[in-house]
Amino acid sequence: xxxxxxxxxxxxxxxxxxxxxxxxxxxxxxxxxxxxxxxxxxxxxxxxxxxxxxxxxxxxxxxxxxxxxxxxxxxxxxxxxxxxxxxxxxxxxxxxxxxxxxxxxxxxxxxxxxxxxxxxxxxxxxxxxxxxxxxxxxxxxxxxxxxxxxxxxxxxxxxxxx
Numbered sequence: 001x002x003x004x005x006x007x008x009x010x011x012x013x014x015x016x017x018x019x020x021x022x023x024x025x026x027x028x029x030x031x032x033x034x035x036x037x038x039x040x041x042x043x044x045x046x047x048x049x050x051x052x053x054x055x056x057x058x059x060x061x062x063x064x065x066x067x068x069x070x071x072x073x074x075x076x077x078x079x080x081x082x083x084x085x086x087x088x089x090x091x092x093x094x095x096x097x098x099x100x101x102x103x104x105x106x107x108x109x110x111x112x113x114x115x116x117x118x119x120x121x122x123x124x125x126x127x128x129x130x131x132x133x134x135x136x137x138x139x140x141x142x143x144x145x146x147x148x149x150x151x152x153x154x155x156x157x158x159x160x161x162x
Contacts, residue, residue, distance in 0.1 A: 001027035004120060007049040007065065010082070011035040011059045015105075019053065026113050028153055037062030037070075044071045045075070051100075051119055056083040056090060065090075068097045078123040082107065 004018040006028050010016040016033045023030055031047040034040040036059050044052065052071060068079040080101035081094055094102065100119035102114055140147050146161035 004050040005031040009040040009054045036060035037067030
């Protein structure tokens, strides 16, 4: 089994090193550490990690929520927020980016490990579902039959071949 590559986005150097040590002790590979949102996006493009651990408050003009939004949009890499900020306004902003987890600092190593494993598994299942949906769509659209899909209220949600 190859170690999953994780990008750490954390602007406190000592905290980033502690996270890196914990991840490596759990068997993960750290592909890099970014301290700004802009650098996180660059490193995500360069390294294509399996997962990103993202702090919300970062150096520079871009916070972790905006960086996560752009990374998700451009690269479809799952993000877990690893942050000390749990106020309602921050939580509401973060929810919109559909993170794969939200871990509050200080954290227990076991909690971080569980969040990572669940996120990696959920992302894999999401990828498989998308591929299956695409195969089904291609099958339906390549046929000569008329296909209609109705919702529970009897309204058409998909029509092909008319």
